Amino acid sequence: MSVAAMAKNGITYFIEAGAPKPRELIRAINEVGIRGVVTPSTFNLRDNDVINAKEVIRRIEELLPEVNERVRVWCSIRQIMMVTEDLLLGLKDLCLSRGLGVTYHLGEYQGEVDYALTRYGARPLEVFDRLGLTLIRPTVIAHAVYLSNRERAIVRDRGLGIAWCPTVDSLVMGQHWLPMFSDVLFGFGSDGGAFTSLDILHEVKVARAVGKALTVGMTYDKSSFNSVTMLRALTGWGGGLLVGGDNVGVINEASGPT
Numbered sequence: 267m268s269v270a271a272m273a274k275n276g277i278t279y280f281i282e283a284g285a286p287k288p289r290e291l292i293r294a295i296n297e298v299g300i301r302g303v304v305t306p307s308t309f310n311l312r313d314n315d316v317i318n319a320k321e322v323i324r325r326i327e328e329l330l331p332e333v334n335e336r337v338r339v340w341c342s343i344r345q346i347m348m349v350t351e352d353l354l355l356g357l358k359d360l361c362l363s364r365g366l367g368v369t370y371h372l373g374e375y376q377g378e379v380d381y382a383l384t385r386y387g388a389r390p391l392e393v394f395d396r397l398g399l400t401l402i403r404p405t406v407i408a409h410a411v412y413l414s415n416r417e418r419a420i421v422r423d424r425g426l427g428i429a430w431c432p433t434v435d436s437l438v439m440g441q442h443w444l445p446m447f448s449d450v451l452f453g454f455g456s457d458g459g460a461f462t463s464l465d466i467l468h469e470v471k472v473a474r475a476v477g478k479a480l481t482v483g484m485t486y487d488k489s490s491f492n493s494v495t496m497l498r499a500l501t502g503w504g505g506g507l508l509v510g511g512d513n514v515g516v517i518n519e520a521s522g523p524t
Contacts, residue, residue, distance in 0.1 A: 268459030269294040269302070275465050279502075279514040283369040283408040283429065283455075284308065284342040292332050301514075304329070305342035305369050310353050319353035323360055330364070343370035343399075346390045347381050351397070358399050367404040367508070369429075370394070373412040374439055391417040400424040404509040408455065411439045418443070421450050427507040429455040430499075432472040433462050445477030445490050453502040470496050 269291070272280055278300055284307035285291045295302045306326055310317035329339045341357045343349055361368050372378075372390050382390040391413060394400055400420060406427040413421070421428065428450060434457040435442055444452060454469045456462045462469070474491060481490040498504070505514040 268464060269298045269300065271459065271464040273298050273300050275463075275467075277464070277466060279505075281305070281340075281369060281406055281429070281455075281507075283371060283406070284344055288329055288339075289332070292329075292337050295336050296334075299336070301336045301338075303338045303340050303367065303369075304332075305340045307344055308342045308353075308357065309344040309348035310350055311348045316350065319350060319356050322353060323356045326357075326360065338367075340367040340369060340404075341402075342368065343372075345371050345374070346378060346393065354394070354397055354399060358397065358402065361402045366402075367406070368399065368402045369406045369408060370399075371408045373407070373410040373417070376412060379412055389414055389417055391420050395420050395424070400426060404507060406453075406507055408457070409435055409439060411435055411442055413443065418447060418450070425451065425509070427502075428452040430473065431455045431457040432469050432476060433457075436472065436476050441476065441480055445473075445480050446484065448491065448495065451503060451506060453499050453507050466500060470500060 279302060280300070281303040282291060282305055285304055286307050288304050288306040291304050295304070306329060308322060308326065310319055310322050326341060333339055341361050343354070343357065357368065360366065379389055382388060382393055386393045388396065403425070404427065406429050407421070408429045409431060410421070410428045420426070428444070430442055430444055430452055432454065454466055454473065456464050456469060474496065477491040478488070481487040501514060502508065
């Protein structure tokens with residue numbers, strides 16, 4: 267239903283930041299006919315149980331034969347609290363050796379930052395940078411609401427991308443910093459099909475509203491996040507979030523028998 271809703275709303279290419287049922291998502295992409303990046307929801311820590319990191323990576327490798335003209339397979343990281351260091355390093359090696367992109371949920375809430383500081387002595391994106399995960403291209407970070415000045419510099423200097431989900435981020439996480447520091451590559455998302463109708467134009471309207479509320483309230487700057495910036499972000503900067511990879515494409519009328 268989510269893939270069909272995206273097609274109806276004119277979305278030709280999407281990135282899933284951690285699919286719980288990746289093979290079903292691949293089936294839907296092929297049936298509906300749009301294009302997308304499938305990333306299996308990847309973790310190996312839950313309820314004090316530890317799953318072998320090599321087994322988790324093997325499950326990702328088993329999806330690679332599904333790649334075709336419509337489907338791409340990347341790696342993903344569910345959350346820093348749900349992965350061991352050996353899994354992080356294994357995912358990095360897989361991406362770099364096979365030319366895969368990566369997505370990860372990061373900067374979602376304060377407890378995540380406290381966990382990273384307690385466990386690693388650094389904030390979440392600093393940990394990933396220290397381990398070399400920021401060498402992976404493309405990289406798209408879902409949310410990235412709670413980033414420090416140093417983490418924002420990592421995003422900018424490493425050329426990482428951000429998927430801002432304006433409705434969900436504003437309701438559940440917090441005010442995003444992007445309207446104040448829009449010098450990074452970003453696109454719009456929905457955080458899945460459960461929260462919104464997957465109308466990306468609606469997400470832009472929300473982004474415009476909350477962005478103006480922030481910049482006007484803080485600095486009385488009415489010029490931030492103009493329509494040109496919004497339109498470019500709507501298309502992932504013409505596919506720039508994919509770092510020179512796939513063309514994001516357009517929807518055309520079908521030719522021949524239907």
